[in-house]
Amino acid sequence: MSTDKRITLQQAAEIVKNGSSLTFSGFTIWRRPVAVVYELIRQQKRGLHLIEVNGGPQTEFLVGAGCVDIWESCWVGHELYGKYGANLSRKVGKKEILVEDYSHAEMLFRFTAAAMGAPYAVTQTSLGTDIHNPEYDVLGRAGKRDGKRIGKQKYVYTDDPFFDAGPQVLIPAAKVDVAILCVQQVGEEGTVRISGQLYSDTEVARAADITIVVAEEIVPESYLRRDADHNTISSFEVDYIVECPFGAHPTGMFGKYDVDGAFLKDFFTNTRTQEGFDAFAKEWIFGLDHIGYLEKLGWSRMLNLRANTALNYKPRR
Amino acid sequence: MSTDKRITLQQAAEIVKNGSSLTFSGFTIWRRPVAVVYELIRQQKRGLHLIEVNGGPQTEFLVGAGCVDIWESCWVGHELYGKYGANLSRKVGKKEILVEDYSHAEMLFRFTAAAMGAPYAVTQTSLGTDIHNPEYDVLGRAGKRDGKRIGKQKYVYTDDPFFDAGPQVLIPAAKVDVAILCVQQVGEEGTVRISGQLYSDTEVARAADITIVVAEEIVPESYLRRDADHNTISSFEVDYIVECPFGAHPTGMFGKYDVDGAFLKDFFTNTRTQEGFDAFAKEWIFGLDHIGYLEKLGWSRMLNLRANTALNYKPRR
């Protein structure tokens, strides 16, 4: 069967058009498709609309490089390696980016709704907070709520007509053009097997119109299909696949490599100014390809991040 | 840690009180907790409210034995071994049972909503059918819609306020007192590992207030926790566990044993009259315990159903 879905990193980035809405696999500083994100920056994408269950280094790279016009999410930072998203923070202050805040569970349920083919989800989280403050509907204020990709309303406040279960908040499905995932294994027909925590990967893969999977390795479909109940995403939900070892660096990958904390700390420190980010991007993104990037990182650094395959992480001692 | 949740089949059945709402693991003629269902019949439960994603032999046993007052579901039969549910059909005709029809996807989404802690789900299935006919709200007509365990309405017809995605039908969460599951493995603290199709087991386990797991074997928790990403239901979602080999017979269990088609065919034939069912129950349910039942089935019959562990089913040739 000629169903090989393999493309290159460059081709993967080309699928994302200026103005596309985009989301990613992973959680904060784990399993982010950073190799593709670098390539998006090299290809100088503009006007991206990021819709993320939560943000992380990938957000900060794209925002710092000026690729992003709208960010809808709930959190951005580098965990203990950088306590907030300094690029985003700076650009929000300068009104160079629109930020729409939902809570973490709301973002997750928005993607779940989209993945279920429902136009909205019903939740009871964050009642009484400013997240629900109608004055703070940033996309509404900016006139972006066209009812096509962006819902006509940020929230609908309603009640439960069945059980009087308390106030319900309806939240629009997260409709995204492209999801880019970074995982351990994918088969040539698209079947994905993720090890460790799944984060919100199954939801974002199904919610997106186009799903691209970047994997540490492409393995035979027949191998994955020997244990169908260990697989995470089905073949036909994946449109393109890319083999790219260490494609999540500097974020971590369960069973493969840990987070490169020193790299993130250095990146965070640089992002405190635009000049700092630009210098960092000049050094680590532009003029390099993925192999060049790995060469620059060097063997010693990468071997030091390597997960012990019995433990699935790099033990500290 | 003294967190052993082990009980006996008899104790499991005692947890289900007269008038309880109840649901099960499995799908049509697979992985139904029949050993407990037999015990419920022996204990002569009355007034049960079955809420099932789909029905099967377990429904027909309980309905035939007069245990059930209300059945909410979408389907009952024995697949190719009996083309409909003859006990249910007879009792509906005689108005001895209330049947509330939802579609299959609706039943699934009703359980999903309950499992998510949402009071209702939003769907777009079955539009224009008599399933949505307000005249056919059987529980409403019977004055059962108290807004407590049974929603105040069968459906709410509404629109999508976000994307004009077409008419939306709101369906009440499936609130059940007890879920009884029949699976391959459970750990002594409650962690469940199901092999093969999961059907709607994760949803029903989480939707129910009390979850009882009947397993072919109780295995060490530590064994299951070595591969946490292969497990299906988490420890704290399970309240009680029972070890009961062949507990799903005559329904099948992936990797363990096939459906006993001859048994089901014989059962179905008998259920065409109440007298037939009563005779069947007298022979196969009353006066037996689980070991007595297995003895009566005999070694030859059971060995003949045994799944090949490489294939997970009994090959026909």
Place this chain on the structure above:
Amino acid sequence: MSNYASPEEYGLADLLCCAASRQVRDNEIVFAGTGLPMVAIMLAQKTHAPNLKLIFEAGTLDGRPPELPTSVGDARCETGASRSTGLFDTFSIAQRGYVDLGYLGGAEIDQYGNVNTTCIGNYLEPDLRLTGSGGNPDINSFARRTVFIMVHEKRRFVEHVSYITSPGWRVRKWPGGEWVHRRELYGAAFRGGPSAVISTAGVFGFDQEDGHMYLETYHPGKTVDEIRDLCQFDLDVSRVKGETEPPTKEELYFIHDVLDPDEIFIPKVKKA
């Protein structure tokens, strides 16, 4: 599609199975129900649609069972699948719009393709309660096309079904119950509807504008008039193309020697 079998080499179930199989196009995502449809889809997988993706409602995605499952919940469904999961995934995928084609059955059908699998007689006091809907209305609501396989008897091809279990091309808009075109009711959620009925007498299509059923081909040995007489409604026979294409020898080989050698769903023709 040459090398047709001769009439004594195949039975009615073979003809239905092959007609059903030919409804699939390659690369489509297909929702398979228990029984003959399963054999039909697996036959398509073996012949003209090797890249079709098969979904079994009970939880297997892109399945390729080497031995015929007896139902969609069967252990055999898992073998070789891309993913073994549950109904939450299969129905979410369906509602999300992945499914091209679904195969369904029914006890009664009307001229707009409304199908009943719930009861005969008044729903609230039925003469006969049947299995119920199962996933029939769901697959039919979510898929782009659905194919119904039915026994053709006059009591089954009716003016009005006792209960609309599964929506056809003209349906009822609740809570009022007005009859409207499916496209009007479904709005943005409209994806299609019943595209064919394969009965024991012929193959039928639907006019997607006014929603009525028409005869497309009659099975070998049947006549147009005979089929018209087997319908309580006024069947449109103005678009008949001719006889239903018979099975090929290759298809019969796959059905009886590969897919269903044990005659679980498709009986073999007893040679004289």
Place this chain on the structure above:
Amino acid sequence: MSNYASPEEYGLADLLCCAASRQVRDNEIVFAGTGLPMVAIMLAQKTHAPNLKLIFEAGTLDGRPPELPTSVGDARCETGASRSTGLFDTFSIAQRGYVDLGYLGGAEIDQYGNVNTTCIGNYLEPDLRLTGSGGNPDINSFARRTVFIMVHEKRRFVEHVSYITSPGWRVRKWPGGEWVHRRELYGAAFRGGPSAVISTAGVFGFDQEDGHMYLETYHPGKTVDEIRDLCQFDLDVSRVKGETEPPTKEELYFIHDVLDPDEIFIPKVKKA
């Protein structure tokens, strides 16, 4: 809980960690955030609450990591867990009402326990954009009790937070924005709310009727007046019980020799 450490044997982070740990009861289901709370819960697991069930937001249920994770998405979270899955499960479980206790942090807090982690200044033109909500409001909405761990500075204990990220005992009812008691707004969904604040100065409780914060214990070396001065609102000090219980030697052993020997979240006290 005898065998207390002497003041020179522990630091402020140790004190906070132990105070936080003591909020857990055995057999509870606890939602753990990244950082000091993680150590606190794992400390409880090693001491008085061996059967607590730990949920990491990123997807691990009933986790027992042998090596301290650096965040809830860390590979270390999976080891020994009952189930490794994703946010759909953790948030569904939380919304379903399984969670007894959650640990959270914040940049600002008001007297009703409303917490801000989103921005300083006007939300639409912020002086400083912070990380955003994360799961703070979710855990706080779904759990029966939440414990906030905070740096105690006067600019953080304020009359009104810049932005209510996480709901306290008196919250705003949208779309109008009237201030109401949390119980009134949440209705049947009410399960509880912030039950304690553990700051670098003391431990605080909340009056669940009128929703205001009160000082429960002051940390060794702090005075009630000092703490009152560290709040912009009028702190209720009428219910002070005394000094915060110091860490025990056993707790310090677990923190520094077992749980966080590398001082990832809890620095060791440098001996003179």
